Amino acid sequence: MKIRRRQFFHLSAGAALAIVAHGCSQSQAEAPQPSGTTNSATENPGKISIGFWPVASGLPLFVADKRGYFKDAGLDVEVVKFASPNQVAEALIAGRLQGTGNGVASGVLGLSEITSPGLFKIIAANPSNVDYKLxxxxxxxxxxxxxxxxxxxxxxxxxxxxxxxxxxxxxxxxxxxxxxxxxxxxxxxxxxxxxxxxxxxxxxxxxxxxxxxxxxxxxxxxxGVVSKYILGDPKAPWFGGSAVLSSKFIQQYPATTKTYIEAYRRAIEDIRNKPDEMRQYMVGYTAIEGDLVQKVPLVAYTMYDEFKPEDIGYFQKFFDFMTDTKVFTKSVDVASLLYKPA
The missing domain is CATH 3.40.190.10 (Periplasmic binding protein-like II)
Structure with missing residues (x-):
């Protein structure tokens, strides 16, 4: 599959790995919720802690935080920096985080799924290849x-x-x-x-x-060496990082989950439509600053509801590689990790 340009910059393309709904029974409308409401008077999640690794691909979280998209949606979101993807995953397993931003290594998240089955669902992923460089x-x-x-x-x-x-x-x-x-x-x-x-x-x-x-x-x-040498096509999408929400959070707060995702999607759409303007939001969240802000390549983003069968196939091929090389102790099914609204 070739990565299409619209898949990276148009409104239809997704931004981070999708959150898979886990056992939710309450159905909500898919449209973005009005500012200041979660469409549920009974939901009160309090502070929502989202962990991130300070890399450029975490940009959607930085944009949503700095531009106030979570606040606009009536959410109290705290973004928490960690020194490594492993530390983010450990905090997610321990219940100190309700989710992660993009850029957290998909392989590390896969290992956390093996350790704690049903831990999270992907709301968006960040693919790269020979053109979208990582x-x-x-x-x-x-x-x-x-x-x-x-x-x-x-x-x-x-x-x-x-x-x-x-x-x-x-x-x-x-x-x-x-x-x-x-x-x-x-x-x-x-x-x-x-x-x-x-x-x-x-x-x-x-x-x-x-x-x-x-x-x-x-x-x-x-x-794009992973795409070329491991996935077999320089243009193939390597979903090297993901944004997730914990399954527990999704179960407890299904309406808030949808509101959070739409605020996150808003940031991704900004990146697709105004990439050069959005680059400034790496500053303060990462070590990237000065001239590097405008020169560092940007990856693409795919929301949970933008994944095509070919995307899932390439994502699965990478996870199968992780199993074949014994990094994973057992196979992990990518499709089951993608968020599905109730």
Whole structure:
């Protein structure tokens, strides 16, 4: 499946992974609710805590928070920063969060579903590919390396964690690099490690490549490497991050859930229609600032009700890869994780 431009920027395209309704019996209208109401006099959720990882793909949450879309909808939403996707997932499992913003790794959320079955539903996901850039392999600016296949015998790094290691090894194997030796380094160290000669190349995530290029240290060897080497098509959508709500919250507050989702959708539509104007809302929520704000690539967003069968198929293919590489201890069904209004 090719990722269509309207799927990323038009009002019909979705913004983050969809929240799947879990056991809700109360039916509500799908249209956005008027400001200041949740369409239910009996629902009083109080403060709604939403965790985020401070990366560019979390933009919908930042826009909705900063532009007051949650307040407009009568919701008391608190956004909470965490140092890693793992910490966000742990807080969700512990019940300290009612949901997550986009950018929280889908693989980590999949692991949390295995740990606590029925934990959450996806309201939106953020796909990327060769055109909508997130994942990439970078090398030194003046390196003689011209393709991933040239990395045989080279010092290669990836971010920490089983998911990053599995992806990095799979990319190299698919390019014909046998017996790959991959070391794990924090993503923020990748550019410096290449500059010092500690490594020759890295599988990394934006804005690392853009930062390295702006500093004149690195260049991007390939973008969209997960789509190309794992999903089998450079244009295929890799749903690397997701926004979710807890199933418990959805069950207890079905009308509030719908109101929250429509406020979130409003932010996604802003990003699709006015991407350059919305970029400013990365500042303060992430370490991205200055000239980097306008240069870092933006990913796409797909709302729960915008997923097509091909999208679910590619999302499932990534989760099956996680199972095949033993990152997941059992298979996880993506379709069952998508939010479905009662």
């Amino acid at each position: 994942d990439q392999v970078i090398v030194a600016k003046n390196s003689s390396i011209q393709s991933v296949a040239d990395l045989k015998g080279k010092k290669f790094a990836t971010g920490p964690g089983a998911q990053n290691l599995a992806i990095a090894e799979a990319i190299l194997a698919a390019a014909g690099v046998t017996n790959p030796q991959v070391q794990q380094l924090e993503v923020r160290q990748h550019v410096a490690a290449i500059e010092s000669g500690q490594i020759d190349a890295a599988y990394t995530l934006e804005p690392t490549g853009t930062v390295g290029e702006m500093k004149g240290i690195t260049r991007t060897l390939e973008n």
